[in-house]
Amino acid sequence: MRARVLWLALAGLGGCRGATSGDPYVPARDDVVLESASRVPSTAASPSTDLASATTSAKQLIAESRKTGDPRLLGRAQATLAPWWELAAPPDDVLFLRATIRQNRHEFSTALADLDQLLAHQPNEAQARLSRAIVRAVLAMYPEAMADCDALAGHSAPVIVAVCRAGILSVTGKTSAAIASLGPFVTTSGEWQAWALSVHGEAASYAGQNDVAERSWRTAIALDPTDDYSRAALADLYLDTQRFAEARALVGDRLDNDGMLLRVVLAEAGGHLPNAADHAARLRERYAASRARGDTVHGREQARFALLDHDPALALELARANWATQHEPWDARVLMEAALATSQPSAAAPALAWLAQTGFEHPLHRKLAAQLNAAPR
C-alpha cells in the first residue's frame, strides 16, 4: 500500500516536468503519431470545375462531417463548390448542398432562400421540402412549416410526414397530438425508428412526461449510439431533474465534442463530481477560441455555459445574439434565464412573445415566464 502511494506521488511529481500542453515541443521519436490522416481524398491537386465531380466531393465531405461531427469538413465542402457558391441562381444540385451547409452553420435565412428557390424549380424534391420544413420551424414560421410537411404526404413514407408534423405540433402546444401521431412509428423497426423516437421523446418532455421521454430517448440511443441529438436531450433531462451522475455517465468520454463537453461540465458542476474545474477550463478555452474566430454557431451552448460560469452579462449578450438567428424552445429558455440572471426582465420580451404565440407547454418555460412577469421592472 505504501509502495503504491509512493508510486502515485512520484507519478504526480514526475508528471509535472515536461512541456505544458500548449508549449511547442519536439516529439521524442519519428514514429510518434500526431494525427490521423484525412479519409476523404483532397481535391487540392486538381480542383474541379466539373459540376458532377464537385458535387460528388461535396456530398462525400458532408457525409463524413455528419459521421464525425467535424465542422472543418463543411468548410472543405463549400470550397469544392467555389465556382458556383456566389451565384444567385446556381444549379439545383449546388443549391441543395449550399442550403445544407448553411443550415449546419445556422445561417437559416440564406438557407431558406436557397430552399425556396430549389423548391420553386422542383416542388416534388422531398429532401429539400423536409429541410425547408425544419428550417421554417427553427425560424418559428410554423404554419408554413406545417404546409411543407403536408406537401410531403403522398411523396414520402408516412413515417416521415408524421415525424415532420409531430415536431411542429410539439412546439406549438399540441404535444398530445404529436405523441399520438408518432405512436405506430416508434415501435416499428426500420430506418426511421430512431428519428421517430427522438422526436417522440422531445414531445413527451415538452408535455412534462419525463418517464416517457427518457424511455424513448434511451431506445433511440440503443438503436443508434451515434445519435448525439437524443443523447444530449436525455442528458439535459437528467440535468433538469438533478440526476447529475446519470447525466455524466451518459456522455462518457466524448470530451472532444463541444456539445457533449458542455453536458459533462454541467453534470460535474451540479453533482460536485471530479474534474469539474478542469473540464470547465477546457470548455471555456474552446468557446473563447470560437468567439475569437468570429463564430456564432454555438451561441446557445455558450450562453448556457456563461450562466454556469458566473458571467450573466455575457450569457445575455450571447442569448440575444442567438435569438436573432433561431427561435427554438432552448433558445427561448436560455434568453429567459439570462434575463433573470441579469435582472433585466425586459430582455426576455421576445421569448415571452414566442411563448404566447406558440402556446408551448414545457413546465420549466412556464415557470421562467411566471418569474419574469412577477419581477419588478
Add this chain to the structure above:
Amino acid sequence: MRLGRVARLVVALAFVGIGFANRADAHKPSDSYLVLRSDGANLVGRWDIALRDLDYAIGLDADHDGSIRWGEVRAQHGAIATYALARLTVTRGGAPCIAAPTAEQRIVEHSDGNYTVLDFTLTCANASTSLAIDYRLFFDLDAQHRGLVRVTGADSLLVLKTDLRHAEVTLVEPSRGAQLHHALREGTHHIWEGIDHLLFLLALLLPSVLRRRPDGWEPVPKFSAALVDVLKVVTAFTLAHSITLTLAALDVVRLPSRLVESAIAASVMVAAANNLIATSERGTRRRWTVAFALGLLHGFGLSATLTDLGLAGDRLLVTLVGFNLGVELGQAVVVAVFVPLAFLLRRTRAYRVLALQAGSIVIIALALVWLIERAFAVRIIS
C-alpha cells in the same frame, strides 16, 4: 417519390444538423495562428498550422497507414514551409519582406489537435511601423478557414478570412520596461515548472542545516552557519546556470536537447546520491562545487523557452536579463520557503531520516525514471 439512400443521408444530416433542436458541433473549424514580432528592421514569425489541414492540402501520410507521424512531418518541413510562406505576403513601409523558414521544427497542441510550428524570419527593406499582411492560406481548400494573426506591439487580434484577406497594422514597439517585465514573468514561470531544476537544488540544500560527523549527521547550531552554506550552494548554482543559459541563448554553444535533458536527470541523481554517500564534513562543504559543475547543465535546459521571447538585436539584453532575473526570483522564493522550515526541523530525527535519507532516495528514483524516459524517449510517468 420515395427518399432514396443518399437522400436519407442528407435528410439525416439536416435532421441531425438541426433537427427540431440544434446539435452542437464537435471539433472546431479550421484556424491557423500567426504571431509576428518586430526585430529591428526585420520581423520574426511563428505560424501554427494544423496538421490535418496540411495533410488535406499537400498530404503528410507518406506511407498511407492512416496515421501522420513525426518522421513524416519532419521529412516535409521544406514542403510545408514553401507551401505556407508562398501564401503569406508581408510588406513593411510598402516594400515586401522576404520570408525564410528556420531549420528548427516543432509541434504544438491546440484544442483541436496537433499543429506544426513554422518559425520564420522576414527580412524587410526598412523599419517602418506600418505593416500590411496579405493572407491566403487554405482558402481555396476550406472556405471557412481563418487566419488568426497577432502582431506583438499591436493589441488586437486580426481575423483573416476568405472575404477579408488583407490587413494593415501599425507597429508599436513595447517599451523596454514591458519587455523586461514579460521576460521576468516567463523566467519565474519556467523555474517553477522545472521540477527537475528545483529538485536538484533542494537535494543540495537538504544537508545545509546539518553538519556531517563520521558517525552521522547532527544539526547545525546557528542559523548563520546554515545560511552561509545555502548562499554558497545557491550562488554557485545560479552563476553556473546563468552562464550556460546566456551561452545557449546567444547560440555560442548548442547542445542536443535529448542529451541535455538526460544529463540534467542524471545530475539530480548525483546531487541526491551525494547526500547518502557523503562521509566527511569536507565532502559536504564542497557541495557548492557540485552545484556549480552540474548547474552548468541546467542552464542549457532552461534556455529552451528563451527563443520564443525575442532574442535578436537590441532587445536581446533586456530579454536575457529579465528571464535570468525571473529564474533567480522564482528560485529565491523556493529557497526562502524551504530553508527556514528545514532549519526548524533540523533537530528532529524525521528530518535526518525521512527528509534527508528517504527523501534523497525518492529523488534518485524519480530522477532515474526521468533519465530512462529522456534517454530512451519513452513515457513512464510523464
